[in-house]
Amino acid sequence: MRLILHKLLLAFMHLWLWWSSSNHVHVDAADDSLKPGDIFNSSSQLYSKSRKYFLDFYSIQSLHKAFTYLAIHSAYDTTVVWKGNRDQIVHPSDPVLSLNFSGVLKIESSSLKKPIILYSSPQPINNTVATLLDTGNFVLQHLHSNGTTTLLWQSFDYPTDTLIPTMKLGVNHKTGHRWLLYSQLTYGRATPGTFNLEWEPREQELVIRRRGKVCWKSGKLRNNRFEHIPEDAQGVLKYSILSNGDEDTFSFTSTNESHTRWWYLWDIGRLSYNEKEGYVARADLCYGYNNTDGCQRWEDIPKCRIPGDVFTKKNLRPNYENFTFDMNQNITYSECEAACWSDCNCNGFTEIYEDRSGCRFYHWNSSKDYIVDGTVSGQDIYLLENKGNIIAHRHGTKRWIWITTVIAATLLIICASILCLAIKKRKHLLQEKKRKEMSLIEDFGNDLNKKHGLKVLDYTLVVAATNEFSSDNKIGQGGFGPVYKGTLPTGEEVAIKRLSRSSAQGIVEFKNELTLICELQHMNLVQLLGCCIHEEEKILIYEYMPNKSLDFYLFDCTRSKLLDWNKRFNIIQGIAQGLLYLHKYSRLKVIHRDLKASNILLDENMNPKISDFGMARMFTQQDSISNTNRVVGTYGYMSPEYAMEGIFSTKSDVYSFGVLLLEIVSGRKNTSFYDDDHPLNLVGHVWELWKDDKYFELVDPSLNEVFDHEEVQRCIHIGLLCVEHYANDRPTMSDIISMLTSKSLIVSLPQKPAFYVQRYMYKENLSSLELCTGSTV
Structure with missing residues (x-):
């Protein structure tokens, strides 16, 4: 009975597929988009608008089998640059790509027990479209009624064995998603093979691994050239490296549109360009003993193998x-x-x-x-x-062997004697240094605990609390080191910042800084709970903020809906109160110098707390301005006098607050607002809307027009006053709080802001794909 039902079900599936392909609208070859209800089968092709790339079902014969894949080809030479079903083979006669009216993009075939889901939203989404762009990126977008779009899925997030211009390698720090190239098992089978190409953000270089073991590195990028990649493979390429709190990525573009180039990873370890024209890397020549042309030496070389x-x-x-x-x-x-x-x-x-x-x-x-x-x-x-020229001679005269043996033995004895003396002296110095350090740490801990109530934790306790500083416990990267979530033996959850070992700060300087930070006590500042010093390790323990940072919600299409206007206005006021305390009411005047959304943490009630004082500077209340040759902070939030001349004051923080305030109102990054027709950042755009009395167009669409119009207008007005070009024209934090809380009319009118400072710094790094509500095409 089961067999009969199974056969009936298969017959019904074939009948349905036939009816679908006969009665639905097929994608026209000249069209670049797949719309809900369209059917895309083995006879269909989808071309990008300028016909640079096309999408189809591609079949190849191998081992007397036909392997069929949803593939994107370069129209230049029909090379396959992406495959959508590497691990699941579909039947060559009846594959179907469809987009239904709930926004589900999937591949179906009679050979599959269940469809291959490329994208499916937790909730049905109406009005979607899948488009093949001229970059070779196949994207699924949600079309909004106001003419904007939201990116739901893209093929560029799932590279196969080919890297094409603007496609990324790297890691998304927010989601943990990694962009890698994996070689193809064989010519016919697209299953991931032995080698992968990845971007190593710490060393800023490309790496080829074989089964996880590094066998080749590109070397550092200098003057837009990698050390171990041949010049003819790089001639027309321009590399782009993006490193921030959101992601660390590498990509390239071609400086010559008529000479398009892409990289292809073979399962022999060779990285070639345009598949067969030339090579980028020859990891297939990295036999473990050699370290030339980027090859990495192995530790487990068999004794029977020698160079050559x-x-x-x-x-x-x-x-x-x-x-x-x-x-x-x-x-x-x-x-x-x-x-x-x-x-x-x-x-x-x-x-x-x-x-x-x-x-x-x-x-x-x-x-x-x-x-x-x-x-x-x-x-x-x-x-x-x-094939080598450096093989040792296995035969020689007895005389040469004896001379070599005597010389080697003599040198060995001399070196051993010197080494023993050096080790003995070093051991004595280390013991003396450790004794002094332990005494200093003990006095330091007693002093901090007695005067400031600050806990000085044992290093083994900190290691246990963070599971040995596990990457799974890492929750962020501060100005001077990584931050981990930890759980103390009492059950208390804390945030543990491990300061970089490269810091030249000693124990005495570290004590002085801690003493100053302990003085900062305010409900809108993250509280320091304790510290730990162990050899070269210097560690700070802060209260744990369960709701992460403001940017986690503000710049995400879905999570931004959790921030209604009341919460946003409360966050604005809390940040202002925290800054007022730092500038005016703390024992020492503090200038933060790196105020931005990622440095605003949220507690369990979504109340804001300013964090990361790694770049802060402290003064007596009589001092008001300073100058530095080393500009630190984040471009886009820097005041013009600080970015250009290194001059900073409390008005520098006011400028940063103004940018952050406008971001909270709009839900958009200052650096994400750019296009060729409207070459302004967010601050410049707000100024244009203000002049035209259209400032309510700035408000984040996720608020669904549910907000207090008077408060929003007041916030935009204050934000523009904060980003005035000249520091003296900006209000103080006292003035800002007064304007935020008062219902009276703000008398001062804003002048043209200093938006042009960031305009050129960011032009090359912007991407409309970062926007939730802007066009993604």
């Missing part, structure tokens, strides 16, 4: 008596090579199947076990030979 040993492709007629098999079709060239390399009895190998999978390993005693004869048909064998 490489696999050379030769056409031979082998003796089949001494060999073993591995007929696994998932074993490819690179793994055959690795297996033979690690087996000291292996002299070479050949692939078994026509798609270059499977291995036959040869164990020969001499060259007589194979024949090199051009008149006899042979087969391609990868033979292990030595």
